[in-house]
Amino acid sequence: MYTAGYSRLVSIERRDMSEEQIEKVLSREYEAGFVTDIESETFEPGLDEDVIRRISAMKNEPEWMLEWRLKAYAIWLEMEEPDWAHVQYPKIDFQKISYYSAPKSMADKPQSLDEVDPELLETYKKLGIPLEEQMMLAGVAVDVVFDSVSVVTTFKDKLKEAGVIFCSISEALQEYPELVKKYIGSVVPQRDNYFAALNSAVFTDGSFVYIPKGVRCPMELSTYFRINEENTGQFERTIIIADEGSHVSYLEGCTAPQRDENQLHAAVVELVIMDDAEIKYSTVQNWYPGDENGKGGIYNFVTKRAVCYTNAKVSWTQVETGSAITWKYPSCILRGDNSVGEFYSVALTRGMQQADTGTKMIHLGKNTRSTIISKGISAGRSNNSYRGLVRMGPRADGARNFTQCDSLLIGDQCGAHTFPYVESRNPTAIVEHEATTSKVSDDQMFLCQQRGLDPEKAVAMIVNGFCKEVFKELPMEFAVEAGKLLEISLEGSVG
Amino acid sequence: MLSIKNLHASVEDKLILKGLDLEIKPGEVHAIMGPNGAGKSTMGYVLSGKDGYTVESGTVELNGVNLLDLEPEERAKEGLFLAFQYPVEIPGVSNLEFLKASVDAQRKARGEDDLSAKEFLKQAREACKKVDLPAEFLKRGVNEGFSGGEKKRNEIMQMLLLKPKLCILDESDSGLDIDALKVVADGVNSQRSPDRSFIVITHYQRLLDYIKPDFVHVLADGKIIKSGDASLALELDAQGYGWLTEQREGDEA
Numbered sequence A: 001m002y003t004a005g006y007s008r009l010v011s012i013e014r015r016d017m018s019e020e021q022i023e024k025v026l027s028r029e030y031e032a033g034f035v036t037d038i039e040s041e042t043f044e045p046g047l048d049e050d051v052i053r054r055i056s057a058m059k060n061e062p063e064w065m066l067e068w069r070l071k072a073y074a075i076w077l078e079m080e081e082p083d084w085a086h087v088q089y090p091k092i093d094f095q096k097i098s099y100y101s102a103p104k105s106m107a108d109k110p111q112s113l114d115e116v117d118p119e120l121l122e123t124y125k126k127l128g129i130p131l132e133e134q135m136m137l138a139g140v141a142v143d144v145v146f147d148s149v150s151v152v153t154t155f156k157d158k159l160k161e162a163g164v165i166f167c168s169i170s171e172a173l174q175e176y177p178e179l180v181k182k183y184i185g186s187v188v189p190q191r192d193n194y195f196a197a198l199n200s201a202v203f204t205d206g207s208f209v210y211i212p213k214g215v216r217c218p219m220e221l222s223t224y225f226r227i228n229e230e231n232t233g234q235f236e237r238t239i240i241i242a243d244e245g246s247h248v249s250y251l252e253g254c255t256a257p258q259r260d261e262n263q264l265h266a267a268v269v270e271l272v273i274m275d276d277a278e279i280k281y282s283t284v285q286n287w288y289p290g291d292e293n294g295k296g297g298i299y300n301f302v303t304k305r306a307v308c309y310t311n312a313k314v315s316w317t318q319v320e321t322g323s324a325i326t327w328k329y330p331s332c333i334l335r336g337d338n339s340v341g342e343f344y345s346v347a348l349t350r351g352m353q354q355a356d357t358g359t360k361m362i363h364l365g366k367n368t369r370s371t372i373i374s375k376g377i378s379a380g381r382s383n384n385s386y387r388g389l390v391r392m393g394p395r396a397d398g399a400r401n402f403t404q405c406d407s408l409l410i411g412d413q414c415g416a417h418t419f420p421y422v423e424s425r426n427p428t429a430i431v432e433h434e435a436t437t438s439k440v441s442d443d444q445m446f447l448c449q450q451r452g453l454d455p456e457k458a459v460a461m462i463v464n465g466f467c468k469e470v471f472k473e474l475p476m477e478f479a480v481e482a483g484k485l486l487e488i489s490l491e492g493s494v495g
Numbered sequence B: 001m002l003s004i005k006n007l008h009a010s011v012e013d014k015l016i017l018k019g020l021d022l023e024i025k026p027g028e029v030h031a032i033m034g035p036n037g038a039g040k041s042t043m044g045y046v047l048s049g050k051d052g053y054t055v056e057s058g059t060v061e062l063n064g065v066n067l068l069d070l071e072p073e074e075r076a077k078e079g080l081f082l083a084f085q086y087p088v089e090i091p092g093v094s095n096l097e098f099l100k101a102s103v104d105a106q107r108k109a110r111g112e113d114d115l116s117a118k119e120f121l122k123q124a125r126e127a128c129k130k131v132d133l134p135a136e137f138l139k140r141g142v143n144e145g146f147s148g149g150e151k152k153r154n155e156i157m158q159m160l161l162l163k164p165k166l167c168i169l170d171e172s173d174s175g176l177d178i179d180a181l182k183v184v185a186d187g188v189n190s191q192r193s194p195d196r197s198f199i200v201i202t203h204y205q206r207l208l209d210y211i212k213p214d215f216v217h218v219l220a221d222g223k224i225i226k227s228g229d230a231s232l233a234l235e236l237d238a239q240g241y242g243w244l245t246e247q248r249e250g251d252e253a
Helices: A002-016 A019-031 A049-058 A063-078 A118-127 A131-138 A146-162 A169-175 A177-183 A194-202 A442-450 A455-466 A476-489 B040-048 B072-077 B095-109 B117-130 B148-162 B178-191 B206-210 B230-239 B242-252
Strands: A165-168 A207-211 A237-242 A247-253 A268-273 A278-285 A299-308 A313-320 A325-328 A331-334 A340-349 A354-363 A369-378 A383-392 A400-409 A415-424 A430-439 B002-011 B014-024 B029-033 B053-062 B080-083 B090-094 B166-170 B197-201 B215-220 B223-228
Touching: A049 A063, A049 A194, A063 A177, A063 A194, A146 A165, A165 A169, A169 A177, A169 A207, A169 A237, A177 A207, A177 A237, A194 A268, A194 A299, A207 A247, A237 A247, A237 A278, A268 A278, A268 A313, A278 A299, A278 A476, A299 A313, A299 A340, A313 A325, A313 A354, A313 A476, A331 A340, A331 A369, A340 A354, A340 A383, A340 A476, A354 A369, A369 A383, A369 A415, A369 A455, A383 A400, A400 A415, A400 A455, A415 A430, A442 A455, A442 B072, A442 B090, A455 A476, A455 B090, A455 B095, B002 B040, B014 B040, B014 B053, B014 B223, B029 B040, B029 B230, B040 B053, B040 B072, B040 B080, B040 B166, B040 B197, B072 B080, B072 B095, B080 B148, B090 B095, B095 B117, B095 B148, B117 B148, B117 B178, B148 B178, B166 B178, B178 B206, B215 B230, B215 B242, B223 B230, B223 B242, B230 B242
Parallel strands: A207 A237, A237 A268, A247 A278, A268 A299, A278 A313, A299 A325, A299 A331, A313 A340, A325 A354, A331 A354, A340 A369, A354 A383, A369 A400, A383 A415, A400 A430, B029 B197, B029 B215, B080 B166, B166 B197
Antiparallel strands: A165 A207, B002 B014, B002 B053, B215 B223
């Protein structure tokens, strides 16, 4: 994944930069006022109109944005929390959540790695993350992380040259309010679902990306490089617009376990893909899954959706290993003729984790095509469900879907469930569904052990093989890291 | 090399091995023959430590190490290799990846460094060539979609790479045509050396035309009832096992 890619970038940087250039970068960063002193403020728990007004004011948002948030809040108040997913958790008290927390000040942060949870550090080490990055990930107070700054600076310059906009949603509201206004809620409206409505009312973070007509984004965009947001918010709102004939690959998340004190995460991602454009959206999600009893883990309720115009293509690839609860269905609305939607997913649950995830493929245009490859791995006492909808609209002549949904069980206390929904209103549309459930067999384990592999290594290898079709869709470094991540996640689940 | 004394072992509470004795010196090739259900495959699994095969009594030592105390992967690291009669598929895991991990694990146990990817690839290609498998097989999933003969040759290829001390071939000849049989036999013969021993489990004398054993043993009802040199195999081929098992029943009566 990008930690590796990032390290590589760093080394290129080191080679290419003369001392003079380094000097320049260093001074520029001071010119730009790299260390912004934001007044630290965290809201008291609770949610009402006033809280929303304060969020909007903190962000110095235009009036229409506040109105939009308030409307979402009014809608949310009338909605019921959904209970159809195959997950169980105590009712969330939304009045006990704080809806805004400013980035921690240097003084509040751990002052060195010695103050960081040793277990977290152990995992970083296993993933092979360089020391400097460990500090960033663990939120250690460091004044200047030179490498990342220089990389990010070159990175931003290159994007600017290509005309690509890549910034935080808050920044976009200041710099490109018209674009935000045009697209926010255009794919996931406020009343879409309970968590989307909540997000619309209180979102505080997220990315905004615009790729101009005909531009192929010169590099993979990773949330990692959006450094000014060091606290990933609980309510992220991400909007990506690929204008006609453009192309972008976007990476979200991190294989390194992320430190976060917020239990509820409800993100919304909206992708708009114009004619002949393509977005590849890859996610690695590794939020804290909770202790062995499932206590303290993150609840991840995400709404992700793409709308594709003529000949457009979207590809969702996700590797989900974290969170106590995952509720997530990245969807494709194939509006334009010949548009293509793809969903590749690996969801691994262990311990007491629960995942209910899948996709929706809504075929509206003619000759639209979609592919769903879902790999669910359950270990421990976890529950892993695939839930997918394929809908063929009346105008979707010649549309095709292929779904392959495989479950792998490790041990005999876990569960795998499949909930496929197919609705076809066009007789020329073709829907194919294949599903398998298998166990890591004793014979496979014995073959590996007979060749000298210990049981943990054997399981990791078998599981990685099972996920291969999905991993090959990930950017290369990401795929290698994802494999390692599975291996670490499976530790202790054998025997 | 290998010393098996009075080995009793059961599967699902049924006693299969009932006092097996066998001594193998370095460099020797021993053929184990015998009727169906005699316990030939069980012997291979018990020696390699498969789950579900319970040792009731007796001892097994490999170069002075008590094998029965070890996990299957530890036995492998001691140099024991089992060529499976029915190799399983591991979808999505390439042969190359699987073998590199195996070789690395075993080298590590011996205190050796990992082979470089380049050196490993070279060795793997050579091993493929020896058993007449195209090098593309290295990229395919372990046994995934292989024919019966390809699976057997793939087992021998693994043996060539892992360079074990004791090789147990469990009916590596079954289901092979004569050409494939020769390939398997050539692979084995190329590995014969003064410090490596083989146990060749087979139903048919045919394989022993190509792999000349030093000793032939007849395993029936869980123990060795007759041992001899290569000529015993020819005798068995001509007369079957009946005369032996009947003779034994006569002895016991």
